[in-house]
Amino acid sequence: MSILPVQRRPRASGRVTLNDVARAAEVSPITVSRALRGERSVAPELVERVRAAAQRLGYVPDPAARALASSRSSHVAVLIPLLTNTLFVDLLEAVHRTLLPAGYQTLIGVTHYDPGEEEQLLQSYMAHRPAGLIVTGFDRSESARQLIAASGVPCVHVMETTSAPGVHCVGFSQADAGHAITEHLLQRGRRRIAFVGAQLDPRVMQRAEGYRRCLRAAGVYDPKLELLNPERSSIALGAQLFEDLLRTRPDTDAVFFCNDDLAQGGLLAALRLGVKVPQQVAVAGFNDLTGSDQMWPPLTTVHTPRTEIGECAARMLLQLMRKQPLQEDHVDLGYRLVVRESS
Amino acid sequence: MSILPVQRRPRASGRVTLNDVARAAEVSPITVSRALRGERSVAPELVERVRAAAQRLGYVPDPAARALASSRSSHVAVLIPLLTNTLFVDLLEAVHRTLLPAGYQTLIGVTHYDPGEEEQLLQSYMAHRPAGLIVTGFDRSESARQLIAASGVPCVHVMETTSAPGVHCVGFSQADAGHAITEHLLQRGRRRIAFVGAQLDPRVMQRAEGYRRCLRAAGVYDPKLELLNPERSSIALGAQLFEDLLRTRPDTDAVFFCNDDLAQGGLLAALRLGVKVPQQVAVAGFNDLTGSDQMWPPLTTVHTPRTEIGECAARMLLQLMRKQPLQEDHVDLGYRLVVRESS
DNA sequence: CTGAAAGCGCTTACAG
C-alpha cells in the first residue's frame, strides 16, 4: 500500500494550451493571457516573445475556458423576426461579416415576430453569457426588456430609431420613409393611393402612419384604401391582395405595398390581369429587395440600408463590448427613394 | 498577523449552479449532473427530486462549463456557401429549428464557395469544440477533410449523395434531377435546348452533366448551347444571359437555367423583349424558389427538398452526437418535377 | 446506483 495519493491519469485533450505557450515563451501563463488579449500592461518585447511562441505552437485560445473564467463568451446573439425575409438575411450577413474578424461568433435567433418566442430565446441565449446582443426594433415583452437590462449585456437595437437615453440603436425613420414614397406618388398626380400591408409588425404600421400623415395633409386620405392583412408577407400574398384591391376599389390609381415582395406579386398579378402599370395603377414597394429592379416594369421603391445598419450596429457593439467610448448612441442611416418605371 | 491563509473574496456571479441544486435536492453535484443529462444510472425518485429542485431554483446549465469539462460544446457548426441564396437559408432554418429544441445552438459559417475560406472557418470553429458539423457537398480542400476527420466531430454532408463508407450524407442526385428536367423539355418536342449555368459550383456542374447525358442519348447535344458563367447567380444575371443566348443562338427553343433566380430573370427579360414563353422558347429552372409559381408565365422547375434535407441532416446528427445507432448513412431524398406554364 | 476528488483551460483579484 502506498502512502502517496492515488495517481490519477490526467485527462489528455491533446490541445495546445496557454500553459504550453507560457513554458515556450518562458513567462507565466497570465502574461501570455494578457499579451494575447492585447492588454497594454505587458512589455513590448514580452508580447513579441509570446506571440511568436503562440504562433509556433499553433495555439488557439479555448472559447469555453475563456467564457467560464471571464463569465463572458465570444458570442453575439442576433434576434431577427424571420430568416425568410431577405431584408433580415442582409442584416445578419453584414453583422456576421463584421464580427467574425473581431473574434466573435454570431448566434442567430428567429423570433417569428412573436414576443413570447423572443423572450424564450433571450432566456436560453443569456445562459450562454453572450458578449453582446442585437435585437430588432423596440417592441418586446416587459420581461424581455428586463432580462436584457438586468443581464448587463451590451445591446444594440436595429431597424428603428429612438432618442431614449441609455438605448443604443441604428436604423431609420420608417414613418418618414413611408411618408416620402407616398409623397412621390402624390407628385405623380395620383389621388386614390392605396396602402397594402401584411404581417402588420410595428415597422409596417409605422410606414402606414407615414402614409396617412402624408395623405391627410394633402386632404386625400381615405381609410377604405387601406388593406391590412396579418398574414406573412410574400409574392403570392401580394398578387392576391392586388387582385382583391382592384376588385373592391376599382378607382385605385396607385398602390404603396409595405414590402417589395408584396409589390413584386402585385406587378406579376397586373401582368396576368392585363392591368397597365403605371398608366392605370402606379405601384411602389418598400426595401428595394433583390429582383425589384428586374421586374416588368421595374419597381419604384424605398431603398433601406440594412447592410449598413448591420455593419454599423456590429461596430457599435464592438465598441460597447470593449468598453470604448461611443460617438453617438442613436444612429439614423436614412433611406433613399428609388424611382423606377412602375410609378 | 494571522496564520490563516489569506481570505479571498469569492467571485460572485449570482448564478444558480449545479451545487445549489445539489444542496436543495440533498444529493451530490454529480448526481444532479447525471439526472439532468438523463443518464440511466440514477434512481427514478432521485431524478424526480433533482428535476423539481432545478425547476424551483430556475437552474440553467452553463454551456461554457459543460463544454470545458466535457470538451464538447452544445454548438453545431453549419457551413453553407452563401446566405444570399434562399436555398441555403431554407436549409439553415430547418437545421436550426430541429436542433434548438434538442439543446443545440447553430453556428453559421459562410464559405462563399471558397475552399480556402471554408478551411479557415473550419479551423476557427473547431476551437469551439462543436458537438457536430454540417457541411455542404463533398468538394473541399484535402486539409479541410483531414481537419474534420482528425477532430472526431460527427459530420453530415448535405445536398449531394455518395455511397462512400464512413461518410454521412443527405441529399439527392443533382445529375439525375438535371437529366429529368431536360427529358421533360425533350418530351415537349424541344430539340435546341440550351443550358445556362452560373456560379459553376460542383452541383451546377452535376446538373449540366445530367443535361448532357440526356441530350447525348437523344442525339441532339450541341456544346454551343451551353452558356457557362462563373459569376454569382442572380435574377439580373439570368436576364442578361437570356438576352445573350437569344442574340447568339436565335434558334434556341428551350432553356434550362441551373437555378430559379436565373430563370426568373430570363422570364422577365422575355417579357421586356416580347419573346413568347413557351411558344418561342420554353423556360425551366431549378430548385423551385419563392416566387417561381407567381411568375408570368409560372416557371417550370425541379423542386428540391432542402427543408427536408435540413431536418433529416439535423436528426441524423443528433443520433450521431448521442452515439445512437443510425438506420442509414446515406439518405437520398429525391426531387420532384414541377411542370408549370413556362414549358 | 452514488459520490469524493481532480481536472478542463482560461481570467480575476490581489500582491508586489
Next chain:
DNA sequence: CTGAAAGCGCTTACAG
C-alpha cells in the same frame, strides 16, 4: 509591469 493562487461551473475517471 509581472506573477502565484484561486476560482469559473461543470464532467471525467475512479472507487465502492
